[in-house]
Amino acid sequence: MSAIFITGAGTGLGQALALEYAKEYETVVLAGRTESKLQQTAHLLQKQEKKTYVYPLDIKDWHAVHQAADRLCGKFSVEAIINNAGYGAFGSLETLKEEDIHQMIDTNVKGTIFVTQAFLPYFKKQQKGTILNIVSTAGLRGKVNESVYVASKFAVRGFTESLIEELEGTNIHVKAAYMGGMDTPFWDGNNHIKDKSRLRSPKVVAEQIKRLDDGRNKIIIES
Ligand SMILES: NC(=O)c1ccc[n+]([C@@H]2O[C@H](COP(=O)([O-])OP(=O)(O)OC[C@H]3O[C@@H](n4cnc5c(N)ncnc54)[C@H](OP(=O)(O)O)[C@@H]3O)[C@@H](O)[C@H]2O)c1
Incomplete structure (x- = not known):
């Protein structure tokens, strides 16, 4: 049974x-x-008669992530992962809380690395796999009051670009998507974005990602 694994789903x-x-x-x-x-x-997918499997997981937990990959790859033929889960905290550097700095680095950087590392051996064994990392335009350039978030997204870009090189010539495809602001719960609990009405819906962005997911390894959606 072919399956796709999506974090932050x-x-x-x-x-x-x-x-x-x-x-x-x-x-x-x-x-x-x-x-x-x-x-x-899952409910939304089931209405479309899709099979779903809910797997509660904290991607910051290396052991739990590796256990998840072992269990899921024993049950399904996982052919793709989307590293989408992410966390953002914003403000001038000196105002960022220690906990928020850890959350951004641990979730965005280490979480993406842990999940990829856990599934990669299975992709190599089946000689097939797709890894899509959700970055942000924050992975393309620096931004005011986003220093640590941008640093985390630059790290994911570097990780992605290195894996693309590392897996060149295999049937494992690595790519990343770089998009601007979207109207999601990401912005709840901070006032970094003043006017959320200008943000695009995640549905529209997801459709764009899928449309541009045509073999290129850099999907750029600028707002
Ligand atoms: N919104 C934007 O403007 C924007 C723009 C560019 C890029 N992005 C990126 O897009 C991605 C999705 O964000 P979003 O906008 O859809 O925000 P979101 O609705 O807050 O989604 C983030 C998801 O990640 C999950 N998550 C957070 N920490 C996790 C952890 N440690 N383990 C597992 N899951 C975790 C959250 O669920 P739980 O809390 O239940 O775990 C949540 O479902 C992120 O990587 C974000 O950086 C967002």
């Missing part, structure tokens, strides 16, 4: 990507920390 872009990419896989595995959010996405 309970809300925002992750949910929209789950609905968009479901067309190509028999099963969509939905990962994130909050099971109730994942169940909401």
